[in-house]
Amino acid sequence: MMQLTAEDRRVWLLIGGISLLALLFIPFSQLFLNVTYDYTLRTVALGGALLGVVSGVLGSFAILRQESLLGDALSHAALPGVAMAFLLAGRQLPWLLMGAAAASWLGVYFIHAVTRSTRLKQDATMGIVLAAWFAAGLVLLTYIQSRSDASQAGLKTFIFGQAAAISRQDVQLIALVGGVAFLILGLLWKEFKLVTFDPEFAGANGFRVYLLQMLLSTLIVAAIVMGLQLAGVILMVGMLIAPGIAARQWTNQLGQMVILAAIFGAFAGGTGAILSAVDKDLPTGPMIIVVSFVLVLLSIALAPGRGLVWKWVRLRRDRQQFAAQTVLRELFHYAYDHGSLMTPVPEKFILGVGGPAAALGLRRLREQGLVQPEGAKWQLTPEGIKAASHTVQNVLLWDIYRQFGDELGLPLVAEDRQQDIRHLLSAEAVARLEEKLAGRLG
Amino acid sequence: MFQLEQWFIQFLLYFVSPEAVNSFLRDPRHTAIIIGTLIAVSGALLGSFLLLRGMALTSDAISHTVLLGIVVAFLVLLAVQGQAPDLSSPWLILGAAAAGVATVILTEALHRSGLVKQDAALGLAFPLLFALAVILIARKVENVHLDVDAVMMGEIGLAWANSNSHCLENCESVSITPDDPRAQINRQCTNCRTLGISPRDEGAQFADICTNCGVYSPGQAWQAGLIATQPVLLFWPKSITVLALITLLTIGFVGLFYKELKLSTFDPALAAALGFRPALLNYALMVVVSLVVVGAFDAVGSILVIAFFIIPPAAAYLLTDRLSWMLLLSAVIGAVGVYFGYDLARGRFLWLEMGGLLAGLNRLFGLGLSEQWNSSISASMVLMIFFLFLVAWVFSPRYGLVSTLVRRAAQRRHFADQVVMGHIYHHQGQVAEHEELIILTLHHHFRWSPRKMARVLARLRSSYLVRFEKGLVLLTPQGEARVHRFRQTQLGRNGQSMAQNLP
Structure with missing residues (x-):
């Protein structure tokens, strides 16, 4: 029986939540954004969502292999294939897509070949392929244009995508290619996982690493070629990696990451397409990218544990705690030196010693009911006295531990004075420390 | 600029x-x-x-x-x-x-x-x-x-066309105002189009419009025939x-x-x-x-x-x-x-x-x-x-595909020469000489193809490092000297591999 951890539950909850949100978005957009779901929009939104799923899933692998920008290079590299296919077979979509795939695939091959045989890094070889293939495409394209009176619309469509021209057949094609890609992914899941995370280990175990990597790259090429029509060359890379990056924040498991990336991709693709229908001037591809980026930002900020907001909260709590402890000890020492632990301490003294952090600490101590104001002075409450002597003793014990720990033969623990040493060491060790402390003080 | x-x-x-x-x-x-x-x-x-x-x-x-x-x-x-x-x-x-x-x-x-x-x-x-x-x-x-x-x-091919013209000689710019004798004045209806009426209709208003007023650079002035001498222009x-x-x-x-x-x-x-x-x-x-x-x-x-x-x-x-x-x-x-x-x-x-x-x-x-x-x-x-x-x-001489291939081939050849000569050195003059050093079966000891072995031996023989004698391969004095040198540089002083001396 599989045990669901808290993280698993969170991920499944998130998947359900996003799906619900996506479903709710449709009536919302109808009611408040005056979007009418005509045939075109239904097709485009469906295509966007499907493409989001395909590219999100395959993009996850590109991210994990640190090949995020491969999408950028390969989408540009498709141009000569498109132009060549146009030159040889005319304006027929299947041939154009085949041409695009062939050219991109050659690009992948070249990137691998040059990176393996020279000291050039992968980013440089990707840049070379991007520029050189695109230039070859432009040369062919300008040649075509000089030959006939084909307009430059072809290039513009290629660069920016043309979401409105997406037809039912295109959507079916995306579904078909995506289905085949997922089938391969499912069959070779274990192998892909291995070559993604530890190619050396995979090679040592007799897997054909190079072949598997090329196969994975080929699947990514397929996703890119499908997406060119909708998102265009430049934005395709964002479509490919943004869902995966967002998904990566929520989980440490590949399976969950991939499913989450699919959901994020579908959400971004679908809602981006719908949002672009709000106003006729809004282009579809860029809207999808903006929605994806918002998802990434939300994930980076909010993902439990990892997210920036949680980090910030944790940092703030630690800082307050530290300030409070410091002030508490200052109060204790001052009062102790003045004869009674009930002695009120002038606020000026505390702030003068501790600076702005002391104000923070005082506020927190007051919230905890450990100090009370006494005019312009502060006095420890009975609980405060207890807490203060506790923390002061803790610090003294740490001092003793640091000085005599070896001598007393105590086990080694990392010094962290925010922690109670009495919890870190055994009762017997603490007793020895306390004995030593009593000897030193008395 | x-x-x-x-x-x-x-x-x-x-x-x-x-x-x-x-x-x-x-x-x-x-x-x-x-x-x-x-x-x-x-x-x-x-x-x-x-x-x-x-x-x-x-x-x-x-x-x-x-x-x-x-x-x-x-x-x-x-x-x-x-x-x-x-x-x-x-x-x-x-x-x-x-x-x-x-x-x-x-x-x-x-x-x-x-x-x-x-x-x-x-x-x-x-x-x-x-x-x-x-x-x-x-x-x-x-x-x-x-x-x-x-x-x-x-549009790099059209860059030449987008240029500044610099006038070098006969630089006379002309400005024509409506009261200039060269000005061409046309009387036009100003509200015909907006009201949709003909100039003959009542309510039509007229104004004098100058069609060629404005400032002419020397080049434009020459083209419009406003100055007599052609300016010398340079297009940059x-x-x-x-x-x-x-x-x-x-x-x-x-x-x-x-x-x-x-x-x-x-x-x-x-x-x-x-x-x-x-x-x-x-x-x-x-x-x-x-x-x-x-x-x-x-x-x-x-x-x-x-x-x-x-x-x-x-x-x-x-x-x-x-x-x-x-x-x-x-x-x-x-x-x-x-x-x-x-x-x-x-x-x-x-x-x-x-x-x-x-x-x-x-x-x-x-x-x-x-x-x-x-x-x-x-x-x-x-x-x-x-x-x-x-x-x-x-x-590329150092990192190119060709030079890498050439270098690897040379390394392979060098390695083959070394192991074959080492093998001969090891067995020459020993009892097993007659089993280990037979020309026709030598390739078995290396699990090489006979052809490869023949190639290596031919190369070694042509550089006088080995000699053939009664069906056996033996080192020449030059060959022995080569192996000695190799052992001295590659192996430790008492014949142990350097690798064994490493920590």
């Missing part, structure tokens, strides 16, 4: 006649090659550092996001001035540079959160900024001609000035901060420790990169410009290990690519005419291709640079 051009032209005219300059620059080929070379030189200098810093694709990102800078600066100027600004306004260039820096800042912010890898951060940041630019263009810049095709492709392409300035800036930047750039590229930690502020230098580098990208926009377009940043330095990196040589070589490779790239666009590959090739293809496959090869100049330049990269990749 205009003033600078004039000074430079004055300087130029000490050496050549204005007619010569005009006819030289009027040739699209010359202007295109000059502009391409300027881009290639500045791109190569900066690109070398980007490549070595592992930031090769940053130029790609910047080349896309400068569009956002241009659009935002455009909209701000539109709001402030109330009219569409000139597309070559320096404010737009500044906006583009700011966008370049913004890309880097956004990327680093994403990266520094520790949640996104460097390459992924770049892949997120620039599509977003580009998407925003496209949305802004679609939403706000409606009646303005921000031609996306031109931004993407560039605007792009050359802009790019020359940017190239000078680049050379100045790299020259001035050469030491700092070198240090922060190869050892950023040391640079920081010595107080060189590598982060600041990095931003400065990005600003210069953005400027070059913007300057190259008109000529080669935003996608192809990255070729000038990445490909020549990559080729040079395969040819040399010295930074100074790499800078020089990459600039040269870029310039050579530009020079031959122009010819490629016009159907000539190096010294080879391509019309024949196309005709051959037509005859073979019946494709009906046009035999007139005429294609994008900037793209052809990039292809030519790529060709040079391929040449460097294959033939």
Whole structure:
């Protein structure tokens, strides 16, 4: 029986939540954004969502292999294939897509070949392929244009995508290619996982690493070629990696990451397409990218544990705690030196010693009911006295531990004075420390 | 800008006649090659550092996001001035540079959160900024001609046409006012069109409109026949000035901060420790990169410009290990690519005419291709640079494919020689000599094919290292000396392998 951890539950909850949100978005957009779901929009939104799923899933692998920008290079590299296919077979979509795939695939091959045989890094070889293939495409394209009176619309469509021209057949094609890609992914899941995370280990175990990597790259090429029509060359890379990056924040498991990336991709693709229908001037591809980026930002900020907001909260709590402890000890020492632990301490003294952090600490101590104001002075409450002597003793014990720990033969623990040493060491060790402390003080 | 051009032209005219300059620059080929070379030189200098810093694709990102800078600066100027600004306004260039820096800042912010890898951060940041630019263009810049095709492709072949005319002699500009005798005054109906009435109808109002009033530059005045003597004009392409300035800036930047750039590229930690502020230098580098990208926009377009940043330095990196040589070589490779790239666009590959090739293809496959090869100049330049990269990749003396193959083959041969001679040395004069050293069966001991063994033995024999005697292979005195030397250099003093002595 599989045990669901808290993280698993969170991920499944998130998947359900996003799906619900996506479903709710449709009536919302109808009611408040005056979007009418005509045939075109239904097709485009469906295509966007499907493409989001395909590219999100395959993009996850590109991210994990640190090949995020491969999408950028390969989408540009498709141009000569498109132009060549146009030159040889005319304006027929299947041939154009085949041409695009062939050219991109050659690009992948070249990137691998040059990176393996020279000291050039992968980013440089990707840049070379991007520029050189695109230039070859432009040369062919300008040649075509000089030959006939084909307009430059072809290039513009290629660069920016043309979401409105997406037809039912295109959507079916995306579904078909995506289905085949997922089938391969499912069959070779274990192998892909291995070559993604530890190619050396995979090679040592007799897997054909190079072949598997090329196969994975080929699947990514397929996703890119499908997406060119909708998102265009430049934005395709964002479509490919943004869902995966967002998904990566929520989980440490590949399976969950991939499913989450699919959901994020579908959400971004679908809602981006719908949002672009709000106003006729809004282009579809860029809207999808903006929605994806918002998802990434939300994930980076909010993902439990990892997210920036949680980090910030944790940092703030630690800082307050530290300030409070410091002030508490200052109060204790001052009062102790003045004869009674009930002695009120002038606020000026505390702030003068501790600076702005002391104000923070005082506020927190007051919230905890450990100090009370006494005019312009502060006095420890009975609980405060207890807490203060506790923390002061803790610090003294740490001092003793640091000085005599070896001598007393105590086990080694990392010094962290925010922690109670009495919890870190055994009762017997603490007793020895306390004995030593009593000897030193008395 | 205009003033600078004039000074430079004055300087130029000490050496050549204005007619010569005009006819030289009027040739699209010359202007295109000059502009391409300027881009290639500045791109190569900066690109070398980007490549070595592992930031090769940053130029790609910047080349896309400068569009956002241009659009935002455009909209701000539109709001402030109330009219569409000139597309070559320096404010737009500044906006583009700011966008370049913004890309880097956004990327680093994403990266520094520790949640996104460097390459992924770049892949997120620039599509977003580009998407925003496209949305802004679609939403706000409606009646303005921000031609996306031109931004993407560039028009280096037309650069010569967009020029400033500098007047050198007979410079008489004419201004015609309505009371000038040369003014042509027409009486026109001012409200006919708006009211939809004929000039003969009642209520039609008339005014005197001057059709040829205005200020005429010397060239225009001559064309309109307003002055008697033809002025001597010199047409100077605007792009050359802009790019020359940017190239000078680049050379100045790299020259001035050469030491700092070198240090922060190869050892950023040391640079920081010595107080060189590598982060600041990095931003400065990005600003210069953005400027070059913007300057190259008109000529080669935003996608192809990255070729000038990445490909020549990559080729040079395969040819040399010295930074100074790499800078020089990459600039040269870029310039050579530009020079031959122009010819490629016009159907000539190096010294080879391509019309024949196309005709051959037509005859073979019946494709009906046009035999007139005429294609994008900037793209052809990039292809030519790529060709040079391929040449460097294959033939580089140190890191090329050919030399690597040759070196590996030599190593294989050397290794085979060594083991065979070692084997003979080990058994020669021993009892087992008659089993181990038989020529015809020697290959079994190595699990080699007989042919390979025959090849190795023939080689060893022809260099007098082994001799054949009664069906056995034995070392010659030279061969023994060779093995001795090998054992002394490769093995420890008492015959143990060095590897065994390692800790």
